[in-house]
Amino acid sequence: MRMSIQNEMPGYNDVDQLLNQQGVGLTPAEMHGLISGLLCGGNTDSSWQPLVHDLTNEGLAFGHELAQALRNMHSAISDSLDDDGFLFQLYLPEGDAVSVFDRADALAGWVNHFLLGLGVSQPKLDKVKDETGEAIDDLRNIAQLGYDEDEDQEELEMSLEEIIEYVRVAALLCHDTFARQQPTAPESPQTDITLTKIRSGGVMTQQEFLSRRQTLLAQMQPGSAALIFAAPEAVRSADSEYPYRQNSDFWYFTGFNEPEALLVLIKSDETHNHSVLFNRVRDLTAEIWFGRRLGQEAAPAKLGVDRALAFSEINQQLYQLLNGLDAIYFAQGEYAYADEIVFNALEKLRKGARQNLQAPNSVIDWRPIVHEMRLFKSAEELAVMRRAGEITALAHTRAMEKCRPGMFEYQLEGEILHEFNRHGARFPSYNTIVGGGENGCILHYTENESELRDGDLVLIDAGCEYRGYAGDITRTFPVNGKFTQPQREIYDIVLESLETALKLYRPGTSICQVNQEVVRIMITGLVRLGILKGEIDELIANNAHRPYFMHGLSHWLGLDVHDVGNYDTDRSRVLEPGMVLTVEPGLYIATDADVPAQYRGIGIRIEDDIVITEDGNENLTAGVVKKADEIEALMAAARQS
Structure with missing residues (x-):
């Protein structure tokens, strides 16, 4: 019996820093899970390195420091798996600053990537039966587990530690099945295409x-x-x-x-x-x-x-x-x-x-x-779409932080695309819209060639495609980091419309019903600013908002940005759990509109993506700020750093 592990596991924070420096969109837990899955699936030769490159880094080799850290990680995992004392442990963040929710998220990432590595080594994983097959099914379920942040943290921590131990034992069972009892050579190169x-x-x-x-x-x-x-x-x-x-x-x-x-x-x-x-x-x-x-x-x-x-x-x-x-x-x-x-x-x-x-x-x-x-998303699809939303939110945050007067629209587009690629989303899900000033009033503006002027707003409508699924976020913010009073007045109408829609969308409602409430908010706000004149109900009946809000409030989202699925007449289809849709109110006031001069040329849209749940909805794109004060604070902080 071997009493100790010969190779030392690198520090979690050190690996995290190296992954970030290399631009690899995995956490240390996910990388450890991937390598563990490859080893437990029986892949024990040097082919693990190009496989990891393919799966995590567009096929490119890592820099020297990260490559060495991962070789050390691979050796330490291999030693612990082969040790009869069951010294194999999951690699999760620890310390006083790490919450139980952080560890739960890290566990889900570890399990997902363990299954990926295991599936690469054992492509007929779905045909595995008996105890190992049951363990693999359990791991798939664990990968989809969620938690409520209102849960008692002490109880959650106890449950989490039990799940971690179960995952550890399940991984060892897979190792016994594929790497010890039935060692298999890695498949020939053509099967890994x-x-x-x-x-x-x-x-x-x-x-x-x-x-x-x-x-x-x-x-x-x-x-x-x-x-x-x-x-x-x-x-x-x-x-x-x-x-x-x-x-x-x-x-x-x-x-x-x-x-x-x-x-x-x-x-x-x-x-x-x-x-x-x-x-x-x-x-x-x-x-x-x-x-x-x-x-x-x-x-x-x-x-x-x-x-x-x-x-x-x-x-x-x-x-x-x-x-x-x-x-x-x-x-x-x-x-x-x-x-x-x-x-x-x-x-x-x-x-x-x-x-x-x-x-x-x-x-x-x-x-x-x-x-x-396709209209009803599975748990696996929703996991991917959450990540698409997270990456898209990071890209919009980066654009706010990097924006300066004198830049060109295409330079902000470059910041967006950089963040997509950095996190493993190679392509946008549609042509990126970066509209500065009056260009924000063009709904599908994609030239992105104009200079961003001090005092203007810039509207960015951009989403990544991650594992085939689309993210779709729009944010509008001041080029110089500070809203003018007229800009803020229009912005707050659009924001109130969005926040109201987010509260109303739930099973049993329809896009049509929610849109009616949004229209009332918009018309009421436009009357208050003197852009529209008349009695509210009459203006609503006459669709007086249409010159300023000329598109739909929501569309389906999935493998395509305007995803498939029947809406029914006037988008009256009753919403059900599993449907994913955008929420995107906007106001666009042309430069030649017959309105008070201070509002001309202002185009504002704010958009989030949601999934209808059993009792409401989940916002998949909440990771980027949208309140005016929060936008200003974010941009100010970026200028000071």
Whole structure:
């Protein structure tokens, strides 16, 4: 028996500082969890380092100090896992300044990244049974645990320590199962292809995607197939393409981020179904030039599909899969290349009657079914969207801190994008809007080329895309850090509108109902300032606010910034738990508006993202200030530092 660990674990705060210096968007607990997961999954050779680079740092190697600290961490974890005295411990923040809530958050991060590392080493994790399988299921549940900050801290601390001990033992059980009893060599390089691709879409469990496919299959008629195509690549200019972004519906069911792909879900009857993926073949030359491909051999284990076929053979294979079915579910008109493939297959079946071929009788659009599914977010989706909100809030905070008169709008955009990338969100979820002065009155202003003037406001509407899901925040603040009186008067009307909507949104309400209350606040405020004149109710009946508030109050949010899902007439759909939506009141007063001169050219929008809960809503983007006094204080402090 070994009585001590030969390699010392680096200090938590030291690792935290090194991660921040390198711009790695993980906490020390999350990094420890990831490395522990790789080791407990049986990955014991040097391949752990490039895997960690792929998963956390866009494939780039770390600087010398961080790399050495992580090697020491890896060695210490390895020693403790191999020690018969159960010396393995979770790596969580400690000390008087660390609250129980801090430790709870760190634990959730550790577990999430442990499962990620374990899944990379053991891609068939969902097929693990017995005690280890139950422990893995428990870890998935623990990763989603929340807490109420009003809870008794002493009780919470006791419960937390029990959970930490359970997680520790579960990790050791995984190590015994995968690394001791059944050591497995790391998969060949081609089976790890999706690690680099997954960064732009997300780390969701394979079970999440499988569950979605099963939900769709349950709503399909027997003797049918659903055909869901990947997005084609988009040419930017000449031989240059835009960065690839997967079709949101295809991603929703696969988590696969390559073009030239088709998911086929076949429902033979109420008890038998299977899935087939068409994807690109491995091609050494193409992969040298354009990046790795998953291929057919690795796809079933990586993506949880039953079979994978070459996309280059789709015209010879697809019609055989559809032969004899009664119906196909297909989004006709979405992509021209997909229409051509599908209708060529159907034509082969129609012309092949003499060869006993039979074409489906009907083509049904799957989008109403799928888009209703996407409207209600799962626990895994909400965890990702919370992080998207957090990163987006950090970016808006940075913009407030960095803003100075004389900068250009595109320079503030650069600060936003910097913060997105720093925290692992490589792309924005839509084109960033940075509108200084009267440019803030242009709703979708994206030129971002003007100079920011002393005395003007700047409106920033920006959100990151994190693991495929969109954040969407708007903040408006003074370029010089201090609101003028007219700016503050308009701002406070918009802020009151937002805060009222946040209080009203809950199950049983609708966007339409909440919007009516917001309109009343706006019109009342505009009358008070002399911008509108007349009796309040009459002005409301005549939609007198429309010249100044011309867009909707809210839209769905998810894999797309204007996410899919039915609103019903006049956005009267009753809200239910799991729906995620924006709240974005605004007032825009053109420079030539017939209003008191001091208000002309002021454009203000304030926007947050919320999820409807059982008893109200949760604000996913509360991490950036929005009260005028708080904005001024933040900007003043930044100028003093």
